[in-house]
Amino acid sequence: xxxxxxxxVAVVGCLMGCGGAQEGDAPESPVEAGAAQxxxxxxxxxxxxxxxxxxxxxAPAPAAACAPGVAREVKPLxxxxxxxxxxxxxxxxxxxxxxxxxxxxxxLDDGSGDALWRSDGTDAGTLRLTPxxxxxxxxxxxxxxxxxxxxxxxxPDSGSQVWRSDGTVAGTQPARELPACADHLAVSGFRALxxxxxxxxxxxxxxxxxxxxxxxxxAGTVRLKDFGSAATLVGEEHTATGRLFFLQDGxxxxxxxxxxxxxxxxxxHVFGAQxxxxxxxKVGDAAVFVVQDPETGTRxxxxxxxxxxxxxxxxxxxxxxxxxxxxxxxxxTAVFALVNDxxxxxxxxKTDGTQAGTAKLGAFAKEGKLLGIAGTSAVMLSRTxxxxxxxxxxxxxxxxxxxxxxxxxxxxxxxxxxxxDEEVARAGGKILLKQAIYVHGPAxxxxxxxxxxxxxxxTRKLSAKLSTQDExxxxxxxxxxxxxxxxxxxxDVGYGPxxxxxxLEGxxxxxxxxxxxxxxxxxxxxxxxxxxxxxxxxxxxxxLWSAPVDPFCSATPTPDPAS
Numbered sequence: 001x002x003x004x005x006x007x008x009v010a011v012v013g014c015l016m017g018c019g020g021a022q023e024g025d026a027p028e029s030p031v032e033a034g035a036a037q038x039x040x041x042x043x044x045x046x047x048x049x050x051x052x053x054x055x056x057x058x059a060p061a062p063a064a065a066c067a068p069g070v071a072r073e074v075k076p077l078x079x080x081x082x083x084x085x086x087x088x089x090x091x092x093x094x095x096x097x098x099x100x101x102x103x104x105x106x107x108l109d110d111g112s113g114d115a116l117w118r119s120d121g122t123d124a125g126t127l128r129l130t131p132x133x134x135x136x137x138x139x140x141x142x143x144x145x146x147x148x149x150x151x152x153x154x155x156p157d158s159g160s161q162v163w164r165s166d167g168t169v170a171g172t173q174p175a176r177e178l179p180a181c182a183d184h185l186a187v188s189g190f191r192a193l194x195x196x197x198x199x200x201x202x203x204x205x206x207x208x209x210x211x212x213x214x215x216x217x218x219a220g221t222v223r224l225k226d227f228g229s230a231a232t233l234v235g236e237e238h239t240a241t242g243r244l245f246f247l248q249d250g251x252x253x254x255x256x257x258x259x260x261x262x263x264x265x266x267x268x269h270v271f272g273a274q275x276x277x278x279x280x281x282k283v284g285d286a287a288v289f290v291v292q293d294p295e296t297g298t299r300x301x302x303x304x305x306x307x308x309x310x311x312x313x314x315x316x317x318x319x320x321x322x323x324x325x326x327x328x329x330x331x332x333t334a335v336f337a338l339v340n341d342x343x344x345x346x347x348x349x350k351t352d353g354t355q356a357g358t359a360k361l362g363a364f365a366k367e368g369k370l371l372g373i374a375g376t377s378a379v380m381l382s383r384t385x386x387x388x389x390x391x392x393x394x395x396x397x398x399x400x401x402x403x404x405x406x407x408x409x410x411x412x413x414x415x416x417x418x419x420x421d422e423e424v425a426r427a428g429g430k431i432l433l434k435q436a437i438y439v440h441g442p443a444x445x446x447x448x449x450x451x452x453x454x455x456x457x458x459t460r461k462l463s464a465k466l467s468t469q470d471e472x473x474x475x476x477x478x479x480x481x482x483x484x485x486x487x488x489x490x491x492d493v494g495y496g497p498x499x500x501x502x503x504l505e506g507x508x509x510x511x512x513x514x515x516x517x518x519x520x521x522x523x524x525x526x527x528x529x530x531x532x533x534x535x536x537x538x539x540x541x542x543x544l545w546s547a548p549v550d551p552f553c554s555a556t557p558t559p560d561p562a563s
Contacts, residue, residue, distance in 0.1 A: 070513030
């Protein structure tokens with residue numbers, strides 16, 4: 001099933017019970033009168049591999065400064081006699097994809113339970129390391145620390161075990177078994193800390209929270225502190241001073257820090273008995289968090305992990321019941337939204353982790369949705385009153401009020417239906433957005449990829465050929481180098497891998513260098529200068545593929561400040 005937007009209920013109500021797209025339901029371009037007080041945006045879409053621009057004249061091919069890289073099949077993941085199941089959405093794919101010192105690790109359910117795999121991008125270097133022991137066993141919480149992988153193996157029979165792997169079959173072993181918990185996963189929150197990892201354990205007999213550390217050996221897997229049966233872990237972050245985490249118990253909300261030692265695990269601040277953690281995120285070297293308390297309202301705080309370095313930044317609201325959006329961080333500046341009742345119900349704030357750098361940028365109607373930072377603006381998404389167009393507006397990070405950016409084109413606006421935003425990616429100072437247009441039935445008639453750099457001229461459609469299938473949606477994956485991988489239609493592959501840098505000329509299909517087809521690509525994961533993914537060429541099932549992180553003129557990847 002397709003993932004739908006936060007406002008999907010309002011739109012689906014007018015769509016359910018209808019059939020698929022009907023003959024004669026041809027698209028038209030004009031934006032409805034009153035949808036926006038500006039001219040419609042030009043119909044700009046990504047060029048087909050043939051050089052023909054969809055819906056326009058032929059697009060000139062960009063000058064090639066080097067030979068393009070290609071996508072190659074690394075290895076089939078299932079026996080050749082396996083018959084794929086139905087529907088496609090239930091087909092097993094690589095999960096828990098993790099980069100460990102330039103090697104890809106992942107888990108795969110082969111029908112008998114999870115197994116751990118690794119790949120260096122070659123057939124010979126792609127192998128199964130271990131199956132999960134026991135019926136119904138599963139693998140969770142993959143975490144890299146140096147050149148070693150740590151993870152949890154859980155089964156109803158043996159409970160939770162902490163495992164380690166050095167990338168070999170012999171070196172993939174349990175470090176320690178924790179008391180069995182037949183009804184839940186006891187271990188959570190693996191975080192790299194020095195040469196090992198720290199994690200939390202919920203004891204089966206007493207409940208509560210314990211902090212542990214492991215170096216991958218039985219002797220080196222030790223409990224650092226038992227916080228008691230009343231404690232609940234409610235949030236955590238990692239900074240230069242160590243691991244920070246919040247616990248809630250009968251005495252109130254507590255902030256703790258650990259450096260991975262028993263002596264270095266200390267409580268740094270206690271909030272009110274009724275206080276609760278509403279949001280936590282990292283900005284630069286500091287952890288920024290929001291605490292809500294009926295007595296003090298909603299307040300923004302910052303901490304470096306020390307008692308003296310934990311300070312209140314701003315009173316955000318007198319109420320303790322306002323909702324908060326996810327925070328989006330670019331170049332050590334975060335934006336987030338508060339949602340309450342009344343006019344201007346969605347307030348957009350920015351912070352750099354200091355009092356002077358924390359300010360309210362402006363307010364929107366309650367239906368607004370904060371997408372993040374593009375260029376020098378915080379970008380808000382809303383819909384027109386008739387629900388047939390998405391609208392982008394901005395708030396300058398330097399202040400100055402709201403600005404109109406664009407109304408996204410809907411060529412089916414003359415038909416009954418509506419639009420949804422399905423997925424967002426952020427890369428290279430830009431925001432990329434999937435727009436799905438619904439007319440009849442549960443599946444969209446068009447899914448397009450849009451980009452904005454925070455300006456009207458920099459907002460355009462990149463592709464109108466993303467998947468409209470109900471059982472497969474085109475994913476978006478930001479590589480961290482300023483590009484985004486996604487899937488779009490080409491006649492020779494189907495929904496195969498594409499890459500974009502947010503420009504029309506930089507939006508292209510990744511050439512295929514293998515006999516098979518990387519159709520219905522999913523599970524993108526960057527490892528070094530390559531991006532791994534799973535492709536579905538048919539029987540026996542998904543196989544592992546990889547492509548250069550920049551297939552066109554590959555160079556040393558440049559870190560993306562938004563990653």
